[in-house]
Amino acid sequence: MTRRVVGLIIVLTVAWGGMAAAIYFGLTPLLGLDLQGGTAVVLTAPEGTDSELLEVATQIMNRRIEEIGAVQEPDIQISGENTVIVQLPGVEDEQRAIEAVGQTGVLSFRPVLDAVGGEIGPLAGTGTLNIDDGTGLTIEDDLEAETWLLYEAATPLEVLNLGPAELRGEHVADAVPVFDPNSAVWAVSLDLTSEGAGLFADLTAEAASYPVGDPRRQIAIVLDGHVVTAPAVNPSVSPETGISGGQAQITMGQSADSQQEATDLAVVLRYGSLPISFEVSAVRKVSGTLGADSLQAGIVAGLLGLGLVAMVLLLVYRSLGLVAIVGLTVFGAILITVFGLLGKWVGLTLTLAGVTGIIVSVGITADTYIVYFERIKEKLRQGLDIEEATEGGFKIAFRTMLTANTVSLLGAVLLWALAVGAVKGFAISLGIGTVLDLVVARLYTRRAAAVLATTGVGSHGWFSLEGAAR
Amino acid sequence: MTSNVFRRVDRGETTIDFVGRRRTWFIISAVLIVLSLGSLAVRQLNLGIEFVGGLGLQAPNPAGAEVGEIRDALTAVGVTGPTIQFFDDGETVRVTTEALEPGVEAEAVTTLVEVTGSVRSEVSIDAVGPSFGALVARRALLALGVFLGAVILFITWRLEFKMAMTSVAALFHDLILTVGVYSITGFTVTPATVVAILTILGYSLYDGVVVFDKIDELVEIEDDKVYTEIVNKALNQVLARSLFTSLTSLIPIGSILVVGSVILGASTLTEFALALFVGLAASTYSSVFVAAPLLAVWKEKEEPWQERAQKVERRKRAGRA
Numbered sequence: 001m002t003r004r005v006v007g008l009i010i011v012l013t014v015a016w017g018g019m020a021a022a023i024y025f026g027l028t029p030l031l032g033l034d035l036q037g038g039t040a041v042v043l044t045a046p047e048g049t050d051s052e053l054l055e056v057a058t059q060i061m062n063r064r065i066e067e068i069g070a071v072q073e074p075d076i077q078i079s080g081e082n083t084v085i086v087q088l089p090g091v092e093d094e095q096r097a098i099e100a101v102g103q104t105g106v107l108s109f110r111p112v113l114d115a116v117g118g119e120i121g122p123l124a125g126t127g128t129l130n131i132d133d134g135t136g137l138t139i140e141d142d143l144e145a146e147t148w149l150l151y152e153a154a155t156p157l158e159v160l161n162l163g164p165a166e167l168r169g170e171h172v173a174d175a176v177p178v179f180d181p182n183s184a185v186w187a188v189s190l191d192l193t194s195e196g197a198g199l200f201a202d203l204t205a206e207a208a209s210y211p212v213g214d215p216r217r218q219i220a221i222v223l224d225g226h227v228v229t230a231p232a233v234n235p236s237v238s239p240e241t242g243i244s245g246g247q248a249q250i251t252m253g254q255s256a257d258s259q260q261e262a263t264d265l266a267v268v269l270r271y272g273s274l275p276i277s278f279e280v281s282a283v284r285k286v287s288g289t290l291g292a293d294s295l296q297a298g299i300v301a302g303l304l305g306l307g308l309v310a311m312v313l314l315l316v317y318r319s320l321g322l323v324a325i326v327g328l329t330v331f332g333a334i335l336i337t338v339f340g341l342l343g344k345w346v347g348l349t350l351t352l353a354g355v356t357g358i359i360v361s362v363g364i365t366a367d368t369y370i371v372y373f374e375r376i377k378e379k380l381r382q383g384l385d386i387e388e389a390t391e392g393g394f395k396i397a398f399r400t401m402l403t404a405n406t407v408s409l410l411g412a413v414l415l416w417a418l419a420v421g422a423v424k425g426f427a428i429s430l431g432i433g434t435v436l437d438l439v440v441a442r443l444y445t446r447r448a449a450a451v452l453a454t455t456g457v458g459s460h461g462w463f464s465l466e467g468a469a470r
Numbered sequence: 471m472t473s474n475v476f477r478r479v480d481r482g483e484t485t486i487d488f489v490g491r492r493r494t495w496f497i498i499s500a501v502l503i504v505l506s507l508g509s510l511a512v513r514q515l516n517l518g519i520e521f522v523g524g525l526g527l528q529a530p531n532p533a534g535a536e537v538g539e540i541r542d543a544l545t546a547v548g549v550t551g552p553t554i555q556f557f558d559d560g561e562t563v564r565v566t567t568e569a570l571e572p573g574v575e576a577e578a579v580t581t582l583v584e585v586t587g588s589v590r591s592e593v594s595i596d597a598v599g600p601s602f603g604a605l606v607a608r609r610a611l612l613a614l615g616v617f618l619g620a621v622i623l624f625i626t627w628r629l630e631f632k633m634a635m636t637s638v639a640a641l642f643h644d645l646i647l648t649v650g651v652y653s654i655t656g657f658t659v660t661p662a663t664v665v666a667i668l669t670i671l672g673y674s675l676y677d678g679v680v681v682f683d684k685i686d687e688l689v690e691i692e693d694d695k696v697y698t699e700i701v702n703k704a705l706n707q708v709l710a711r712s713l714f715t716s717l718t719s720l721i722p723i724g725s726i727l728v729v730g731s732v733i734l735g736a737s738t739l740t741e742f743a744l745a746l747f748v749g750l751a752a753s754t755y756s757s758v759f760v761a762a763p764l765l766a767v768w769k770e771k772e773e774p775w776q777e778r779a780q781k782v783e784r785r786k787r788a789g790r791a
Contacts, residue, residue: 042602050520083605092591095576281602282520285595290528301729305722312718353665356742359726360669363719364676370718374711381481400683403628404676410620411672415665417605418613426665430672 008447012330015444019333021422022152027340031089032351032356032425037288039097043278045082054078057278061086061101075347076101079424084278087349094285100267102280107169107268108143108222111203112230114161115151115215138225143168149220151227160227163219166203171196175269177262178249186258188250188266199248203240207233223268270365298355303335305359310364317373323448324369331365331440338432351425361433364408368437371404372397372445373468380469389465394446401441408434482707492763499643499760506650513653518660519566521607523600525575531556533587539564543585547577569599586682602692610664617668621675629682632768637678640761644674644752651748662742673719677712677757684708685762696779701766703729707757716754724746 022028033040045054058076065074065088075087086101138147143165146470151158189348192200203219210216212235220230231250237243250265252258286294306328314321335358344346375397379389412431453465461467478484488495519526537554540563544552553566563586570578574588575597618638625634649668652659684704692700727743769775 042598042603044602046597080609083602094595279599279601281605282598283595284597285590285593287528287594289530289592289613290594297729301726302722304729305725308721308725309718312714312721316714351743353662356662356665356726359722360746362722366718367676367715370711374708374714377480378482378707394725400680403683404679407621407624407675407679408672410624411617411668411675412619415613415668416616418616419609419665419668423610423613423661423665423668426669430669 001115004447004450008444008451009446011447012326015204015330015337018337022337027337027344029336029339030343030347031291031295032349032354033087033089034352034356035291035298035350036089037092037286037291038087039091039094039286040282040284041089041094041098041101041280042282043084043086043102044281045084045278048083049082051078051081054084058084064100065097083281089349092285092287094283098280098283101105102467104280106143106223107172108165108220109167109171109200109203110162110165110220111206112160112215112218112220113146113163116159117159124282147225149222149225149227151220151230153227154228160215160218160220160230162222165222167196167199171199172269173246177259177266179259179340182325183254184252186262188244188252188262188269190248190250190269192246192248194246197244199246200246200248201242203242204233204237204248205239206240207239209239221265221269228268229244229265240299279385283408294352295355298352300360302355302359302362303367306362308452309362313366313369316468317369318463318465319452320369320376320449320465320468322372323445323452324366324373326363326448327369327440327445328365330444331362331436334436334440335433338436346427349425350429353423353426354429357426357429358433361430361437364405364434365437365440368405368441371400372441372449376449376465377469380466386465387450390449390453391446394449398441401438405434405438473490477722479713480710482710484486484706484709485702486706486709487702488526488705488758489763489766491700492759492767495759495763499756503643504649506646509653510648513656515649516656517661518658518663519569519596519598519603520661521603521659523569523603524600525565525567525570525578525598526596527579527582527592528596529563529565529582529586529588530563530592531588531652533585534560535563535585535587536608540582542586543581544578547581548574549578560776563690569597577616606661607664610661610668613668614671617671621671625675625679629679629686632765633678633682633685636761636765636768637675637682639764640678640753640756641671641674643756643760644670644749647752648745648749652745655744657744658741660741663745666745667749668744669746670753673750674753674756677753678761680711680715681705681708681757681762685765694782696782697769697775698766701762709758712754712758716750719750722746723750 003187037304039124043184045057055078059080060078061084062074065076065086074089075085077087079085086097088097091097137150137159143162147162149160149162151160157442172190173193173196176189178189179185179189180187207217207219212232217232218230219233221228229250233243250263252265288325310321317324339348339350343350372394376389376395379393380386384392409431412434415427416431419427475484537556540554541552544565544567547569549567551567555564555566556562557564563582565578565582567578579590579593579595582588583593618641622631622634622638625637645667648670649656652663657663681704684707685701688700688704689697692703695703723743723746727740727747730740730743770779
């Protein structure tokens with residue numbers, strides 16, 4: 001019997017001490033964005049997209065999101081065959097998030113042939129079908145052809161007549177925002193591949209051959225038919241060589257927004273092209289206040305439910321109820337530790353659906369105790385003594401627990417494997433809860449009931465096991 | 471008297487003839503199923519934007535804007551037929567519309583911020599394309615189908631085929647009633663609801679397994695009873711467990727239901743908990759009153775059990791004579 005007591009003390013110490021240690025080392029469960037606010041974007045790739053391409057796309061998205069900054073633990077997952085779910089906790093500007101992850105970005109560098117300011121009207125009259133009659137702008141950007149595109153960033157607004165693309169996104173090796181402390185100017189430092197270097201030198205040499213102030217000195221950087229920027233070649237550049245060596249700087253300016261602009265442009269230049277064109281299927285943004293409210297509701301509901309369940313168990317099962325209540329705290333402590341560890345290791349977040357899954361598994365745990373306690377009562381009524389009843393009852397009850405929990409676990413695993421979205425979070429909680437329930441029953445409950453059976457509280461009076469069975 | 475009944479239930483000493491009165495239970499279930507299916511046919515389900523696509527906005531309302539004001543402002547920027555709901559004593563407003571063009575959507579958000587006097591970052595947004603909603607629904611149905619198949623196999627292996635089939639029958643019973651409640655009350659069906667319904671499947675089967683496990687155990691011991699008697703005895707013995715389990719399972723879910731609606735208004739939590747609550751209640755009922763009687767009727771048709779029934783009958787007659 002002392003072996004049982006020692007075992008029980010070890011289990012309790014490991015469970016409660018483990019939780020205390022986890023919390024002390026900051027391993028608290030990660031909260032999903034529906035509990036702390038944030039943005040989730042669901043992107044769908046065309047049917048039959050290669051899974052490797054999808055993988056590459058998520059890597060690019062990951063890097064782009066890091067560039068935005070201020071995102072804690074972004075979570076990008078491929079779900080199903082062609083769906084990508086991006087979760088950005090703490091991001092409250094959903095437009096920027098969508099742009100960061102969803103923009104396909106076919107990036108090109110083009111010579112500017114002409115620029116028309118102010119009034120936008122039928123400009124070229126080339127007679128091709130690809131020109132909008134009203135605005136004179138190119139409808140669908142074609143990298144191989146001349147185009148007329150709006151340059152929104154120019155003041156006043158301009159329409160640029162661009163030649164075919166001479167460099168593409170793949171020619172960019174790297175791009176980083178840089179700050180020159182002497183002139184207090186932000187710029188983007190551009191590194192080109194060896195192939196890109198030659199093309200860029202030709203492009204800039206051509207541009208440098210025009211007089212300063214001529215629109216043809218500009219090089220347009222175009223992303224998906226939008227002119228991102230169109231810097232002019234610096235007066236010092238020689239029309240003989242152009243900008244050679246594969247390195248260039250794009251100067252942004254001194255205004256307050258320049259740093260942001262430089263960062264954004266560097267991101268566009270570096271990760272310009274996602275290999276797949278995604279459709280934004282769903283956007284969900286939860287404000288921080290709503291998240292906090294949901295978390296509070298989940299905790300209050302959980303505690304209230306636990307408290308009431310504890311009362312019922314105590315009333316019906318007397319001192320055995322006490323075993324169950326302590327058992328629920330063991331269950332809770334291990335659960336918090338497990339979620340903390342999984343959050344650290346695999347970035348598992350606890351969502352509202354997950355919290356509900358936990359509350360549901362509290363119900364399952366309570367049921368496990370009831371199945372066991374009913375067996376003990378049955379054995380006591382058959383005339384067995386208390387120790388035989390607790391031990392024998394456990395053996396039969398464990399068989400039932402095993403069958404019933406297997407069915408729940410089966411459901412949880414299938415849900416996790418097959419479902420998308422919130423359902424997954426629920427399935428994970430339910431699955432962990434179901435397994436943990438059996439572990440607690442085997443390691444804790446069996447010992448606790450046996451120890452209780454030997455104490456005076458367990459065997460005499462209203463509060464005893466006998467009292468519950470009468 | 472009441473304590474006496476409680477005590478007999480607690481000790482498994484009741485002698486309720488669950489199987490004999492099956493006509494009553496089956497009629498109750500049939501009426502409820504007809505009501506559910508009827509409502510489904512007439513009123514259908516109020517499917518959330520997650521399934522049909524659409525836009526949901528939720529914002530605080532410090533300016534105390536009225537429904538009319540909000541509707542007029544939104545209609546002015548090109549939103550057609552928005553549904554506007556208040557909760558949290560009118561301090562929070564929720565707007566639901568069909569899916570909008572990105573431009574109109576951005577304007578709708580801006581307009582809502584202006585009318586309610588809130589801040590843009592305080593607005594919660596749910597925008598779902600119809601194809602994604604269809605995907606969610608399709609995946610849930612797939613999960614349901616695979617789950618059913620796996621469960622039938624598992625119960626057949628662990629207990630027996632007829633128990634698997636009656637469990638699944640009870641499960642459909644619970645599903646129809648739960649979906650029926652959603653149709654009748656007009657509550658929005660969201661992915662959270664689907665999750666809840668899938669959970670019910672688990673509970674429903676769990677309940678059934680506990681009852682069937684007991685029947686299986688008694689079949690070994692009671693070699694002089696007909697199958698119906700064994701089922702009755704098993705049901706009476708697990709009655710206490712069924713009642714307490716239902717109570718302890720319903721309490722946490724009831725508290726989600728109450729706390730969720732008090733703190734959050736008609737929220738995900740509430741949508742979740744309603745399905746769980748109804749489904750759980752139905753599954754407790756069906757495991758005792760539908761699955762077990764069905765099993766008894768079915769098993770009595772088997773030759774060994776018919777032979778035993780005849781033997782018991784002969785013995786009874788002999789005893790009387």
